[in-house]
Amino acid sequence: MKKIIYLLFLFAFYSVSFSQVLEQLNIRGQFQFDMQSYKKDSLIGATKEPDQVKSMGKVYLNMNLSNFSAGIRYENYMNPILGIDPSYAGNGISHRFARYSDENIDITAGNFYEQFGSGMILRSYEDWLLGWDNAFDGLRVKYRPGSGVELTGLIGKQRIFWGLGAGIVKGGDINLTINDLFKDLLSNSTLLTVGGSVVSKYQPDLESFYNLPVNVLAYSGRMSLIGDIFALESEYAYKYNDPSRANQFNYNPGTGFLLSASYYPQGFSPTKMYVSEEY
Numbered sequence: 001m002k003k004i005i006y007l008l009f010l011f012a013f014y015s016v017s018f019s020q021v022l023e024q025l026n027i028r029g030q031f032q033f034d035m036q037s038y039k040k041d042s043l044i045g046a047t048k049e050p051d052q053v054k055s056m057g058k059v060y061l062n063m064n065l066s067n068f069s070a071g072i073r074y075e076n077y078m079n080p081i082l083g084i085d086p087s088y089a090g091n092g093i094s095h096r097f098a099r100y101s102d103e104n105i106d107i108t109a110g111n112f113y114e115q116f117g118s119g120m121i122l123r124s125y126e127d128w129l130l131g132w133d134n135a136f137d138g139l140r141v142k143y144r145p146g147s148g149v150e151l152t153g154l155i156g157k158q159r160i161f162w163g164l165g166a167g168i169v170k171g172g173d174i175n176l177t178i179n180d181l182f183k184d185l186l187s188n189s190t191l192l193t194v195g196g197s198v199v200s201k202y203q204p205d206l207e208s209f210y211n212l213p214v215n216v217l218a219y220s221g222r223m224s225l226i227g228d229i230f231a232l233e234s235e236y237a238y239k240y241n242d243p244s245r246a247n248q249f250n251y252n253p254g255t256g257f258l259l260s261a262s263y264y265p266q267g268f269s270p271t272k273m274y275v276s277e278e279y
Helices: 002-024
Strands: 026-037 053-065 068-077 090-101 105-112 136-146 149-160 168-177 191-202 215-226 230-239 254-263
Touching: none
Parallel strands: none
Antiparallel strands: 026 053, 053 068, 068 090, 090 105, 105 136, 136 149, 149 168, 168 191, 191 215, 215 230, 230 254
8 A cells, every 4th residue: 555655646746746847848940841843934035944833941949948958850851952052952850959058158059040249250050942951960068157257169070062171160259248347437328349269170081183182271360349339340251171062172371351330320220238147
């Protein structure tokens, strides 16, 4: 009899715990489907397509439970609509990840998108209608040791259609919000941030004719100053030689400088105000 009572107690305890978990569990999704029909039109030079109806679709599911989240994305290209690379033809799970995030640390394993600064040396993103997706498959860690400081580190390979590129990308980024580090330096209406990034790519040299570098390094520094009626953003980037078919095997290093200035006084656009945020 005691064993029965004990089993009933355990069953009741786990039932209550499971119901509490279900109450905190948040599941959401997104669905998109694009389809086009094609006909021959001599006036615009459109030829007859063997597959007169082409389509592509995706279903994205995301689950959140407290500080944990996970998600998957299914994609279907049967066949890709005109303008999308035919290499996408097929279907399957293209995106999956698990993530833990709190006030100080953010860890993602699996697929993710990331951009350092303006994206001059590292940018991964998706544009569904253009058929572009170079998501990372690997590990990313973001760490905020204190107010005004954010560190990011990542390692992984990038998506190419249904596979992954040969290069292993490793990167680090630091972003400093001067307003939070030095409270009395600037007014609340002015935001000053500075940052820097380093990215390295390792890829074996499989070219039989050219002697290609196995490791390629790039780095950048940036600054952003935003006030009530103006914004000034700049970034400088340097990349060591990275010869490939895309640049006709050019062995010269690359440099870039980005400068963006905006002026929006009263009457031309809404006034922007910065409020310091504590992590």
